[in-house]
Amino acid sequence: MEHEETTHAADAAHGAVTEELTHGTAVPSEGPIPLLQPAYFDNLIFWAVIALIAIYFILTRMALPRIGSTLATREGTISSDLAAAEAFRTQAREAQAAYDRAVAEARAEANRIAQQTRDQIQSELDAALAQADAQIDARAAEGARAVAGIQAQAQASVAEVARDTAREILRALGAQVDEAAVDRAVIARTGG
Amino acid sequence: MEETAHEAVGLTFHPLDQFQLSPLFGAGGADYNPWFFSLTNATLWMAISVLGIFLLFVTATRSRSIIPTRGQSVAELIYGFIRKMVDDVAGHDAGRFFPLILTLFLFILFTNFFGLLPMSFTATSHIAVTAVLGFGVFIFVTVLGFVLNGKKFLGLFWMTDAPLFLRPIIAVIELISYFVRPVSHSIRLAGNVMAGHTVIKVFAGFAQVAAISPFAILGVAAIYGIEILVAAIQAYVFTILTCVYLKDALHPGH
Numbered sequence: 001m002e003h004e005e006t007t008h009a010a011d012a013a014h015g016a017v018t019e020e021l022t023h024g025t026a027v028p029s030e031g032p033i034p035l036l037q038p039a040y041f042d043n044l045i046f047w048a049v050i051a052l053i054a055i056y057f058i059l060t061r062m063a064l065p066r067i068g069s070t071l072a073t074r075e076g077t078i079s080s081d082l083a084a085a086e087a088f089r090t091q092a093r094e095a096q097a098a099y100d101r102a103v104a105e106a107r108a109e110a111n112r113i114a115q116q117t118r119d120q121i122q123s124e125l126d127a128a129l130a131q132a133d134a135q136i137d138a139r140a141a142e143g144a145r146a147v148a149g150i151q152a153q154a155q156a157s158v159a160e161v162a163r164d165t166a167r168e169i170l171r172a173l174g175a176q177v178d179e180a181a182v183d184r185a186v187i188a189r190t191g192g
Numbered sequence: 193m194e195e196t197a198h199e200a201v202g203l204t205f206h207p208l209d210q211f212q213l214s215p216l217f218g219a220g221g222a223d224y225n226p227w228f229f230s231l232t233n234a235t236l237w238m239a240i241s242v243l244g245i246f247l248l249f250v251t252a253t254r255s256r257s258i259i260p261t262r263g264q265s266v267a268e269l270i271y272g273f274i275r276k277m278v279d280d281v282a283g284h285d286a287g288r289f290f291p292l293i294l295t296l297f298l299f300i301l302f303t304n305f306f307g308l309l310p311m312s313f314t315a316t317s318h319i320a321v322t323a324v325l326g327f328g329v330f331i332f333v334t335v336l337g338f339v340l341n342g343k344k345f346l347g348l349f350w351m352t353d354a355p356l357f358l359r360p361i362i363a364v365i366e367l368i369s370y371f372v373r374p375v376s377h378s379i380r381l382a383g384n385v386m387a388g389h390t391v392i393k394v395f396a397g398f399a400q401v402a403a404i405s406p407f408a409i410l411g412v413a414a415i416y417g418i419e420i421l422v423a424a425i426q427a428y429v430f431t432i433l434t435c436v437y438l439k440d441a442l443h444p445g446h
Contacts, residue, residue: 034211035318035386042228043213043235044320051238051315052324055245056295063249064291067271070256070264077258 155190162186204400207393211317211386233313234321241302241315249298270298274431281435283442292332293438296325297431304385304423308416316426317386319378326378329434337441348444377433384426388419 034040163186170177214220216231226232248270252263260268274294278286282293300316307314315321337345349366351359392415398408 033208034213035208035382037213039225040213040234040318041320043226043230043232044315044318045324046228047232047235047238048315048321048324051242052295052299052328054242055299056291058242058246058250059294059298060291063253063267064271064294066253066256067249067268070253070258070260071268071271073256074258 159186159190162190205397207390210389234315237306237313238315240306244302245298277432278435281432282438286438286442289438293431293434296434297427300430301427304427308419308423314385314389316381317389319382322378322382326374330374333437333441337444341444345444348440381426381430384422388422391415
């Protein structure tokens with residue numbers, strides 16, 4: 001009953017029954033369920049085989065070579081990129097080492113220069129100190145000499161004054177001026 | 193089942209009508225008897241599957257990008273998945289059969305998934321279609337086994353590591369199990385797909401009663417979710433069993 005309804009609905013939807021429907025024998029309405037309907041088998045098998053063949057040719061002629069080559073290219077690119085990255089890493093490591101070496105060398109050089117400068121300054125300072133000491137000594141010696149000279153001169157002057165005074169005293173007393181005796185007396189008293 | 197439901201509840205249930213063939217041009221019906229070359233809804237939906245495979249595997253991979261586009265990435269994922277399955281299960285020398293196995297997988301996968309669209313037709317629910325796949329694999333594997341190994345292929349049934357008196361008995365059992373393979377192989381797929389689709393229709397039929405329609409619609413949604421799993425899992429199961437059978441043909445000693 002329901003099958004007939006479906007048929008009528010389909011008829012109404014599609015208009016007229018086509019020529020194709022009249023081919024073959026009609027299946028009784030009380031037949032097996034559609035899944036086991038022998039009338040469908042040849043059609044289903046035919047189109048399934050066609051579909052499988054179509055898929056097989058699409059895959060083998062177009063899709064699989066393309067995907068295979070894409071995957072191979074990708075793998076190649078990835079491995080070459082990885083190799084390049086590894087090379088870059090080695091380079092970077094070498095550059096780092098060179099940089100470290102350069103820094104260490106520069107530091108050593110700087111230390112050396114600083115030490116050298118320090119030494120140079122020290123030696124210059126020492127020389128200047130020595131010179132200054134020598135000058136100070138010279139000045140001091142000169143001063144001492146001058147003082148000694150002045151002292152000697154003063155002593156001489158004292159002796160002269162004492163001799164003159166002694167002579168004048170003797171003369172004023174009317175005594176014979178004995179030069180030699182005066183000198184001895186003055187020297188004895190002044191200690192010089 | 194259809195009839196009992198019909199009469200007992202007074203509802204109209206047509207859970208199996210979705211499996212009927214109907215002509216693309218002209219009127220069909222329950223007594224439609226197509227020629228083998230007639231353009232039917234089965235033809236249409238298998239063609240849509242082929243078109244879907246073409247779009248995913250040819251159009252989407254057109255750019256051959258090193259960094260894949262979305263479609264290309266999906267195609268490559270499926271390619272790699274089946275490639276690995278063939279290598280792991282059937283052995284490395286099975287690589288030349290990879291296109292065949294991928295063909296089976298894609299046909300089942302796409303037909304199952306397009307069959308989940310409302311108003312569509314699921315070719316893999318028909319035992320006639322799955323039998324083409326199952327018996328195709330069976331015949332191919334058997335012929336290949338004899339071509340590659342000759343009489344040694346029969347070693348598959350003659351267990352040399354079993355006690356001598358047990359060997360004939362095991363051979364009979366093995367022989368039966370071998371010939372049951374294509375049957376179980378094809379019925380498993382058709383049965384799973386058919387059952388899920390039928391249950392969805394039965395739940396949908398209960399939605400005619402207002403009081404239980406929310407539950408019925410929830411049921412439809414739940415079964416639909418399970419069906420999405422089944423669509424993928426059955427394609428996977430069919431393919432991996434094909435690989436197992438292929439391994440028997442390539443290395444019958446194991």
